[in-house]
Amino acid sequence: MKAPRFKKLFAQLPLLNQPQRLQLLDALHPAAGLDRVVALIAGIRGPGRRCPDCSCERCHRHGQANDLQRFRCCQCGRTFNDLTGTPLARLRLKGRWLDYLAALLDSRTVRGAAERVEVHRNTAFRWRHRFLHWVKHDRPRQLTGIVEADETFLLESQKGSRKLDRAPRKRGGKAPLPGISHHLDCILVARDRSGQTIDAVTGRGALKKSQLVQHLLPKLDPQALLVTDSNAAYRAFARDHAIAHQAINLQSRERVRASPNGAIHVQNVNAYHRRFKEWLARFHGVASWRLSNYLGWLWALDGGRVTSTEQLLRIAIGPIHS
Numbered sequence: 382m383k384a385p386r387f388k389k390l391f392a393q394l395p396l397l398n399q400p401q402r403l404q405l406l407d408a409l410h411p412a413a414g415l416d417r418v419v420a421l422i423a424g425i426r427g428p429g430r431r432c433p434d435c436s437c438e439r440c441h442r443h444g445q446a447n448d449l450q451r452f453r454c455c456q457c458g459r460t461f462n463d464l465t466g467t468p469l470a471r472l473r474l475k476g477r478w479l480d481y482l483a484a485l486l487d488s489r490t491v492r493g494a495a496e497r498v499e500v501h502r503n504t505a506f507r508w509r510h511r512f513l514h515w516v517k518h519d520r521p522r523q524l525t526g527i528v529e530a531d532e533t534f535l536l537e538s539q540k541g542s543r544k545l546d547r548a549p550r551k552r553g554g555k556a557p558l559p560g561i562s563h564h565l566d567c568i569l570v571a572r573d574r575s576g577q578t579i580d581a582v583t584g585r586g587a588l589k590k591s592q593l594v595q596h597l598l599p600k601l602d603p604q605a606l607l608v609t610d611s612n613a614a615y616r617a618f619a620r621d622h623a624i625a626h627q628a629i630n631l632q633s634r635e636r637v638r639a640s641p642n643g644a645i646h647v648q649n650v651n652a653y654h655r656r657f658k659e660w661l662a663r664f665h666g667v668a669s670w671r672l673s674n675y676l677g678w679l680w681a682l683d684g685g686r687v688t689s690t691e692q693l694l695r696i697a698i699g700p701i702h703s
């Protein structure tokens with residue numbers, strides 16, 4: 382629309398009554414959402430934008446596609462946009478992304494998010510995991526001071542798989558074997574007293590020392606004091622890697638022990654397990670192989686770490702070259 386006609390249209394806006402204003406807002410909402418998300422993406426990527434192929438920082442504008450500015454690298458000549466190489470590349474309906482991110486911040490179920498954003502349930506589900514793909518990697522670099530570590534278990538789930546490697550269970554089923562067995566997924570959580578938290582889905586069955594080496598060691602400050610229950614895997618892990626270690630004997634009803642460094646217990650990490658399981662219940666069972674996405678989702682929400690859609694979008698599209 383040309384400027385004079387728009388001016389005339391704009392001048393008439395005060396004549397609208399309330400239902401008409403609401404109708405207009407509704408009609409503009411998707412376009413406004415698109416404009417906002419495009420501006421946000423450009424704002425996030427703009428400083429330090431570089432070619433995803435060769436990392437060259439020199440590029441020029443090269444037309445528009447899929448609502449985004451395209452760029453052409455001055456060095457290798459490849460074209461890209463600000464989402465190239467991210468889990469969100471080629472995802473459609475950008476005008477609804479911010480509403481979808483708000484649904485993630487609200488821990489909406491697939492059905493709830495689909496209704497709110499007005500997309501199909503399958504889309505809401507696919508988006509969930511695209512948006513969370515990099516959110517789960519947004520973790521503290523290191524755990525320091527007193528570091529509590531403990532594992533928790535969930536019944537393994539092959540939800541959504543075409544082929545089960547066991548007999549199907551009834552909904553809300555129980556593990557067929559008592560105790561820790563290969564019917565349970567092991568989730569390791571470690572948390573320091575400043576609240577920094579890491580987790581890992583270590584697979585089915587009991588936690589092994591090698592898994593602690595793989596998941597915990599790279600994140601553990603060498604000066605940290607590791608606090609765990611009396612599981613022998615932690616003891617062996619700490620001994621092998623010369624990590625200061627205190628074990629709480631929960632079986633003998635020991636809960637807290639005083640020490641010069643602070644109270645020795647695993648109550649923070651156990652509370653985190655509890656929060657995770659209580660929060661997860663709304664989703665009525667999630668597939669084992671997607672558990673890490675849910676752990677990342679909770680970590681974003683826990684303690685109000687991520688509170689705005691903009692912040693969540695920034696994490697979801699990640700740093701350049703993630």
Ligand SMILES: [Zn+2]
Nearest residue numbers: 432435454457
């Ligand atoms: Zn390049």
